[in-house]
Amino acid sequence: MVRETKLYDLLGVTPSASDSEIKKGYRKMALKYHPDKPTGNEEKFKQVAEAFQILSDPDKREVYDQYGLEAARGNAPAGNPFSGGAGAGGMPGGGTFHFSSNGGPGGHSFTSADAFNIFNQFGGLDDLFGGLGGGSRGSSRGGSPFGGAQFASSSGGMPGGFSSFTNGGQSGFSGSSMPRQAPREPEVIDLNVPCTLEQLYNGGVKKMKIKRRGPSGQLESTIIPIQLRAGWKAGTKITYKDMGDYHNGQRQTVRFIITEKPDANFTRDGNDLKTVLKLSFKESLLGFDKEVTTISGRRIRVSRAAPTQPGTSTTYPGLGMPISKRPGNFGDLKVQFDVDYPIYLSDSQKSAIRNNF
Known part of the structure; x- marks a missing residue:
């Protein structure tokens, strides 16, 4: 029997939940309480992240189940096996467990920065939840809520005890079941292409001149030739990768959408x-x-x-x-x-x- 169920309740799962159920619960509740959502609540968002950070770590989850939240945070009360009574931070039975202590005595103090950092390791709003259309935190693909910089703890790892590692040049996490971040898709910018019925009847090349931002933010012009196929209808989409603004280290994808100009005769x-x-x-x-x-x-x-x-x-x-x-x-x-x-x-x-x- 667990000592308390507060963290499980925050994720909407039972104390017997599997690792996959805990991940699913975190995704659902993080989306619900993300500050950029209409149902957003930053304090709840932070609590949900801390709950996931503890319950996704087998050792911390065991401590939480037996001794409660403060023990799992490293703030063990006197007389608790984690206060030193069981021998230098030892676990009952002689095992050892080390809390993250970069927040000073009593363990790491979980912050909103930690919450957003964990959220971004799942891919952020765009990759994990399909985007929210212009939110202020993490709304650009690949960006973190703090200007794109990855927030790291003072011990060299991620907040809450996550530590980074590389494997073949790709980033990952040790000591947790967090998934590796997938390569981010570039943003897609939609532009209308007005066409006459005669152009859509005959087909041919229609040149579109667009203005875009370069790597240094400079404004530049380019011409994209669009090969119209005879019979195309309004709503037809044509995609050109790496042709838009330079943003977050890569060029946006430009997606042209065919529209029909009114015709005087047809x-x-x-x-x-x-x-x-x-x-x-x-x-x-x-x-x-x-x-x-x-x-x-x-x-x-x-x-x-x-x-x-x-x-x-x-x-x-x-x-x-x-x-x-x-x-x-x-x-x-x-x-x-x-x-x-x-x-x-x-x-x-x-x-x-x-x-x-």
Whole structure:
């Protein structure tokens, strides 16, 4: 039976929780209480981190289970086996246990800096939790809440007894089950690319001039040629790595997003196009013979001998937009008739209608 359950309660786990359950509990509660979250609470965030720091260390967890939080912190009361009564900081039974004592007599005093440092070893907000959109602490990829510098304890290790090591040039941790930090992905910057329907119909190269920051913060310009594929739709994304601002030791990824400019003659619906053909009231009754120019520049004949109802349309297969995923295939062109229907009739016009209809 454990002496107290406060630390387990902070992580939302039971005293019998496994190492993986303790990690999951820390992730969940650290996200909930992170100061950049709407539910943030810095004091709770610090308490959760300290709970994880103790419970993820088998030796400290054993001390906590038997003697409570102060003992696990190294602040053992008189008469406790860790006050020296069991022999020079010895564990009952002759074993030894060493607390981190870089905070002075009584052990290390856990701080908010320690809490954020542990959090960043999990990858921070961006890598561990998918980012929060512009938070002040650790919001840039790869950055720590203290300007990007890794916070280390005075003993040369991480706060709370973590010590760094290298293995093949990669950083890691000893004395704990903390995962190695994965390489950070560069930030992604979205830029719109306005295109006309003709450009998206024909395809081709569209050059985009962008301004970006160099390694020294200097402003520079570059031109990125975008190869448009015939038939691309609004929302299509094209990614160019290492083309954006220089930030956190690497260049950002630029992601271009296709947008469609309004067209005076056509509206797009997927792969189909619609155009409006205006008719006079007389043409709608007696028939008409007109031409419509397609988006490719082809002229087609549109005629009717019979009356045309307002709002009706006719469809011409294969005269719409190219289908990018099926080269050589096209959508349809719909010609919708817009009749200039009269809103006023003179007496003579009314008489003519009565006499003839």
